[in-house]
Amino acid sequence: MPPDRLPPLNSLRAFNAAARHMSFQDAAEELFVTPAALSYQIRQLEDHLGVKLFNRLNRAVELTEMGLLIAPGIREGFARLSKTMQQLERRKSSNVLVISAGPAITAKWLAPRLYRFVSKHPNIDARVSSSVKKVDLEEDDVDVAIRFGAGKYAHCRTEKLFDEYVTPMCSPALVNGDRPLRTPDDLKNHTLISDDTHVGFFDLADWNAWFEQAGVKDGNQGHGKLQFNVADHALDAAISGAGVVLGRTALAQGDLDAGRLVMPFDLKIKADFSFFLVYLESRAEDPNIRAFRDWLMDEIGGYATRETPGPAV
Amino acid sequence: MPPDRLPPLNSLRAFNAAARHMSFQDAAEELFVTPAALSYQIRQLEDHLGVKLFNRLNRAVELTEMGLLIAPGIREGFARLSKTMQQLERRKSSNVLVISAGPAITAKWLAPRLYRFVSKHPNIDARVSSSVKKVDLEEDDVDVAIRFGAGKYAHCRTEKLFDEYVTPMCSPALVNGDRPLRTPDDLKNHTLISDDTHVGFFDLADWNAWFEQAGVKDGNQGHGKLQFNVADHALDAAISGAGVVLGRTALAQGDLDAGRLVMPFDLKIKADFSFFLVYLESRAEDPNIRAFRDWLMDEIGGYATRETPGPAV
DNA sequence: TGGTCACTTAAAGAAAACTTAACTGAAGTG
DNA sequence: CACTTCAGTTAAGTTTTCTTTAAGTGACCA
Known part of the structure; x- marks a missing residue:
């Protein structure tokens, strides 16, 4: 970057205020100076640039072409x-770190292990905005x-956390119960649990899609259905034995590890999207x-996949 | 926007230079002042904020946590x-307007009518960057x-110009020649022209896709093939009677209007993407x-569809 | 016609930014 | 181990810039 040769900064600030208010008087007030000072600043900027920025009308001012040209950029710079x-x-x-995450991933993944982050970094006041x-x-x-997305966000660094798969899950008691789950066809004897959290946000395989890939006809015409609009409630229902949920592996991770849920079949359908950590x-x-990023990567034991897309046409 | 209460701007500029160079000396040089002045400015900023921004080491400086925190933002603001x-x-x-467009749309659409823009705005020096x-x-x-895209670009205003369709096109002489083109099946008697300009950039229906929708089996096994890597060359080949091109209606507009090309069949496949005008x-x-936008909209006789997506997660 | 309103101008005063010059303390040098 | 050098600091004094005060302009309004 070359030496920038910017105009006097105070005059730029004056211009910014004047352009926003379209009034020297109001601008002067904002900057706690007299109108005279502001007038002088604007003139100084105009002299420096060799260009008129405002047309002075009788009792108002308006931006010239050139003023119009630079006003947005100046404004954004100061902003x-x-x-x-x-x-x-x-x-x-304070020393707040605000973490934004969806309700399901917060409940099932983030919250249960965030205490480890907080105890590792007691000076950071972590807040989850769900x-x-x-x-x-x-x-x-x-x-x-x-x-949960494609991992492309403008001006952001994104690091993949884990992929997402969809597969039936249920309480272990159900698998070998009086209506055992040996083949996908057996699902017809069970209540099918699902959630529609994602509908309207992203595509995710549903029971129909899973049955199709499993080669089961009319699987969805089975025993009964139960639908939730929060993903973790659907999982909780399955844990309590209410039926078989078409669960997301990433969300169910903890319940699977703890043995509260099992995946009776091998067939997992990979989602188009994955979970990403995103920050500017x-x-x-x-x-x-x-600190949060390092802890998170450590926690999942994976390594980072960085993608940094910018705004381009 | 509230009165911003920014720190002294000169001290911010000093901080920016120092943070970029990681050296007060170099920063002072960039700003054409003595190191003493720069030292004073940095201190002034630190006093104003009540926060140390640099750790002074024996013969070097390093940013503190707080310095690290604000350095990128300050830099971007000044940038x-x-x-x-x-x-x-x-x-x-000068009064230059730089227009960027792909080679094909430039050759077939923009260039032939840009003279109207230039003669309407003789003060604007329009330059096409193809x-x-x-x-x-x-x-x-x-x-x-x-x-040509989906019309989503960060920080940009986009206005749709026209949709794109793909359909066979050829010289009018060919339609009623000794190998007439009455039904899609007749294409088997002709050289099939195509272009692969878009491959790797976006999906566009090819001859196979068109034949499939037309219900023609093995259409692509026909008379001969001719492939170009520039879209307008493929059209020009068809104009000269070399065969039938799977042409794009937007690009071929002019040739169609002039009667140099005709579309022998009704079946047009709509592209997922459209042409957009894009600007910050x-x-x-x-x-x-x-001026350019208004002229362009006037030229296509359509009205604007505005979409202004920002960077969001 | 006279008052008001928004901005301008000029001169003087106040505030800031800059320079000079002397100082510090650690690292490199012979 | 002294000596130099180098990056940054500090203080005093000066210069420059900015701001205010006060008077001025010209159009609009009553």
């Missing part, structure tokens, strides 16, 4: 600086996000974010 | 301001782009960009 200073203020007082809504890392006060490229060196 | 001033410089001297490579509107010196959201009010 970026401003946001950055806010970040620092936030960090100065929501289905997409979160804007640049706007909302969120530091890192765990997202520009904040990759933030100590708190690094 | 934005800098880019904006560069834009103004560019516009001051390339297959993706262009970064924020980095490269490109003002607007015409792209922040430059939507740029007079040159507005």
